[in-house]
Amino acid sequence: MGKKYVLCIILAVILFNPAFAPAQNGSDQQSYDGTSQPGMETRKVNKDVSIIMPEGGKFYRRNQTTYVQEPPDEYAARKFADVYSRLKKLEEVNKELINEINYLKMKIILQENKADKDVPKIPEE
Numbered sequence: 001m002g003k004k005y006v007l008c009i010i011l012a013v014i015l016f017n018p019a020f021a022p023a024q025n026g027s028d029q030q031s032y033d034g035t036s037q038p039g040m041e042t043r044k045v046n047k048d049v050s051i052i053m054p055e056g057g058k059f060y061r062r063n064q065t066t067y068v069q070e071p072p073d074e075y076a077a078r079k080f081a082d083v084y085s086r087l088k089k090l091e092e093v094n095k096e097l098i099n100e101i102n103y104l105k106m107k108i109i110l111q112e113n114k115a116d117k118d119v120p121k122i123p124e125e
Contacts, residue, residue, distance in 0.1 A: 041055045051059055051069065056079065058070040 039055055040052055041057075043051050043053060043057075043059065045051055045059065053059065053069055054075060057075055060068045060070070062068050
């Protein structure tokens with residue numbers, strides 16, 4: 001009778017212990033397929049370590065084995081400064097294009113006025 005209890009206990013441990021349970025649709029296991037979320041990128045630090053971080057983010061080596069990702073506020077400030085400088089350049093290009101359009105409009109108006117003067121007028125009877 002003692003053997004039956006021992007066998008039942010071993011069987012219960014195996015059946016109800018999560019370590020012996022099969023993985024359910026891979027949710028219990030971490031599977032990494034190399035893709036990341038939009039706006040994120042995977043950066044290879046060395047042959048064994050990869051970091052998932054925002055696109056354009058930076059990481060720093062603290063010592064031989066520790067890598068520290070750039071803090072979010074520094075990343076956001078740097079990205080904002082980049083966007084601001086690009087916006088300033090676009091505004092300058094926009095002003096140049098507006099000036100060029102105005103110049104071409106004036107040139108067209110002058111040519112039309114010149115063409116009107118060159119055309120002989122037909123006398124009315």
